[in-house]
Amino acid sequence: MEAEFMRQKTREVTESWKGKKGAIIPVLQKVQEELGYLSSEAMETISQELKLPLAEIYGVATFYAQFHLKPRGKYIVRVCRGTACHVRGSLKIMDRFKEVLNVEDNETTDDLMFTLEPVACIGACGLAPVIMVSGDTHGRLEVDSVVKIIEEYKKM
Numbered sequence: 001m002e003a004e005f006m007r008q009k010t011r012e013v014t015e016s017w018k019g020k021k022g023a024i025i026p027v028l029q030k031v032q033e034e035l036g037y038l039s040s041e042a043m044e045t046i047s048q049e050l051k052l053p054l055a056e057i058y059g060v061a062t063f064y065a066q067f068h069l070k071p072r073g074k075y076i077v078r079v080c081r082g083t084a085c086h087v088r089g090s091l092k093i094m095d096r097f098k099e100v101l102n103v104e105d106n107e108t109t110d111d112l113m114f115t116l117e118p119v120a121c122i123g124a125c126g127l128a129p130v131i132m133v134s135g136d137t138h139g140r141l142e143v144d145s146v147v148k149i150i151e152e153y154k155k156m
Contacts, residue, residue: 037071085122097146
């Protein structure tokens with residue numbers, strides 16, 4: 001996205017929050033919702049518009065896992081690393097995703113289609129090993145399932 005577009009969108013979001021206490025988190029949430037992530041241009045604009053130190057804005061954004069400072073994929077692939085999934089081979093599933101997508105943990109493919117994230121638990125232990133792709137649960141996976149799942153989402 002163009003830097004000026006990011007700045008303008010961020011100014012629109014911050015407009016109703018100027019001078020209000022507790023604005024940082026809701027502003028960060030809305031800007032990320034609008035732009036997909038918190039770019040350096042957006043962070044600088046938030047700092048200027050809310051008249052808060054840039055370090056404070058970054059401090060909040062980096063403290064909470066919900067905020068992302070780099071572009072993320074259209075599809076977020078979350079691989080469960082909980083006990084049941086681990087015992088049933090989630091590490092091999094994760095390794096296969098890394099190989100096929102050519103990324104590491106918490107990285108995004110160059111085409112911005114997929115972001116790969118290990119997560120502590122998805123809460124579907126009976127389906128172990130489990131992944132979620134942008135809210136869709138895929139369970140009882142085998143290493144051979146990975147390519148098929150990726151191809152499904154590439155077609156969407």
